[in-house]
Amino acid sequence: MTTKTDDIALQQMLHDPTQRDEGFRKLMRQYGHALYWHIRRIVVGHDDAEDVMQETCVRILNSIGSYKGEGPLMMWIYRIATNEALQHLRRQTHLFQSIDSLSDALSSKLQAENPLDGNEVEMIFQQALLTLPTQQRIAFNMRYYDELSYEDISRITGKSVNTLKTNYHYATQRIKSYLKEHSSR
């Protein structure tokens, strides 16, 4: 994660029309990997992640003017990426269907993209994550993989810190019980 000074320097570049493109490149070099994995964990498929990554880049570039430095840059781009990924999932649903109902489809995608010599426990863990409601899964990922604070996740998702803590607790319980059930088979 970057320091506040890096963020300020980046922000200045992004708001200066003569340096905007270079600032954007620097921003993507700095956060691109984390952003890709964040998106990939939501949409699961690589091709989907690539599409969402492209849409996120365009959205970030077009919205730079609206970023006023209220919070860390990373939280801002994570919020954009999360929204784009959710929109991508919504486009895969039918009318009146919730994105939570995509868990089977995402699970199949996970299996299809996983190399045959992949780690079985990792796979089961990912399958367990896909049984969580989407918003809970996203919050869990940010806490577990990105090690973001509840406050930061709250900034990204708009959910209260207490809700996130409760959700994380329920998510860990559910994953544990899934692992217990499927690892012993």
Add this chain to the structure above:
Amino acid sequence: MNGQGFQDIGKRLPYSESDEYLDGLIERTTEGALRQRSASPVKRHWVLIASAAAALLVIGIGVKLLNHGSQSPTVTMQSSGPIDEFLNTLTDEEVAMLPYYEIEEIPEY
């Protein structure tokens, strides 16, 4: 609490994309976004113009078709000669019978 109970699994993902691959992907998407942004004002401008022109064309054709459709196929006769006055006194059945009349049967005026 963070990750409690999952330490033995770790944080690896069952995906195989390498860092080098991701560097390439990020560069592609970054440059793609920059190209799209720099091309978009002109492109959007032309798309708007083309859409507006297409909309006007469709509306024009629609209005023309509507006008054409609403025009009555009957022609209003605006003559008031003695023949017309005679024809006006006839019922539809009588008019239908006219071709069967002999010429002498038609009164002279």
